Amino acid sequence: MPREEETPDERRPSGSPKRPLPDILPDLIPDLLPEVDLPGPAENEMSSFDEGFLSSLLESVDYRHGAKKPPQALGTDFTLAPPDDVRETFRSIWERLAAEIELDLSADDALAAIPDLVLYDIPDGTRSTLTVPPMMDVDLDAGMYCLALVHTLKSLGARKAVVMTHTAYNRARGPLDTERFLKIMAKAIEPVVQYSKRHRVKLRLVGQAPGYELEELIERAIPEVDTGAFEADFLVDYAEELFLTPEGRESLSRLPDIDVCMRHTKLQITGGWIPTKMLRSSYVYCQNGTLFSNWGPDEFVALVAVALLSKKLMTGEALAKTYFDVDDVKKRYQLRELNLFQKTVRLRGDPKKLFIVGSPIGLYHVYY
Numbered sequence: 001m002p003r004e005e006e007t008p009d010e011r012r013p014s015g016s017p018k019r020p021l022p023d024i025l026p027d028l029i030p031d032l033l034p035e036v037d038l039p040g041p042a043e044n045e046m047s048s049f050d051e052g053f054l055s056s057l058l059e060s061v062d063y064r065h066g067a068k069k070p071p072q073a074l075g076t077d078f079t080l081a082p083p084d085d086v087r088e089t090f091r092s093i094w095e096r097l098a099a100e101i102e103l104d105l106s107a108d109d110a111l112a113a114i115p116d117l118v119l120y121d122i123p124d125g126t127r128s129t130l131t132v133p134p135m136m137d138v139d140l141d142a143g144m145y146c147l148a149l150v151h152t153l154k155s156l157g158a159r160k161a162v163v164m165t166h167t168a169y170n171r172a173r174g175p176l177d178t179e180r181f182l183k184i185m186a187k188a189i190e191p192v193v194q195y196s197k198r199h200r201v202k203l204r205l206v207g208q209a210p211g212y213e214l215e216e217l218i219e220r221a222i223p224e225v226d227t228g229a230f231e232a233d234f235l236v237d238y239a240e241e242l243f244l245t246p247e248g249r250e251s252l253s254r255l256p257d258i259d260v261c262m263r264h265t266k267l268q269i270t271g272g273w274i275p276t277k278m279l280r281s282s283y284v285y286c287q288n289g290t291l292f293s294n295w296g297p298d299e300f301v302a303l304v305a306v307a308l309l310s311k312k313l314m315t316g317e318a319l320a321k322t323y324f325d326v327d328d329v330k331k332r333y334q335l336r337e338l339n340l341f342q343k344t345v346r347l348r349g350d351p352k353k354l355f356i357v358g359s360p361i362g363l364y365h366v367y368y
Contacts, residue, residue: 081297083155089301100345120162120258125265125289143188144292152300154230160256167271168239193221202228207238243275260307282314287354302368306355313359335361
């Protein structure tokens with residue numbers, strides 16, 4: 001971490017000439033814009049344990065077959081479930097979920113709908129979720145959550161996803177926290193790239209301005225992949241003001257339309273709204289922090305199942321609502337206004353995860 005009395009020239013790594021930043025976000029205060037000078041190591045520095053863990057994690061997708069493992073305690077199961085196991089788990093969870101809320105959609109039909117599901121996940125809670133095991137680095141733990149989510153979606157047949165990494169607004173918390181989230185990013189790049197090469201995932205980073213601290217590391221690591229079975233868009237140093245500039249609008253135009261936005265630990269989307277891409281999206285609140293060690297493979301599957309439920313419950317509501325007849329209006333009013341409808345759904349004993357899902361008639365609290 002550079003000391004305050006050091007000059008920019010003293011802080012800049014050798015061989016990295018300072019370049020002027022274009023004024024692409026004129027309405028942001030200067031402190032929120034990226035600096036060319038990285039407030040910490042620019043390289044992806046990992047211990048030998050980290051490297052061994054990542055190798056085992058990536059290989060587990062291909063080689064962890066056989067009898068299904070019993071649920072593990074949080075922070076002990078550092079593997080990615082094979083796609084067949086992911087789909088089997090989804091069927092089981094969906095059957096219970098659909099039965100609890102009396103939704104007429106079979107597990108087969110739910111799986112068939114996954115390719116058209118676009119989930120936008122906004123991680124949070126990495127500083128306050130205390131599941132990091134002693135042998136694991138917290139920065140790596142936070143980054144691997146995103147990898148496991150992408151793996152789960154791809155295994156279920158989804159074709160696209162959008163994941164927030166960090167916003168430009170996070171810089172307002174000061175240089176120490178800026179260094180923290182940049183280290184999380186740096187440690188996540190290599191394993192995500194390895195996974196993308198192994199499993200045909202097209203990676204796209206959206207939002208970062210020229211001069212972003214990890215620019216060179218990203219350019220070296222991320223391959224130019226024109227096609228892939230799955231497309232993962234990561235919002236990097238994102239600011240909503242990006243939409244105000246021609247360059248920003250061009251960048252945002254490459255993002256898919258969002259079906260479901262899921263935000264963790266905070267009941268808000270502050271700083272993460274994507275203009276024009278969320279006109280018809282539903283919203284899910286998840287009360288659990290986004291560390292890899294805080295989520296088992298089946299819990300990632302439950303997250304996707306709840307996201308699909310949200311899409312199904314809210315389809316046709318945003319900008320396209322039509323009522324069948326006056327009885328439909330009366331029934332909705334009765335449940336929502338007079339009965340103050342809400343329903344609690346428990347998908348297993350001793351649940352560890354909580355999702356809150358909206359519907360036209362009220363709230364569903366889904367415990368898993």
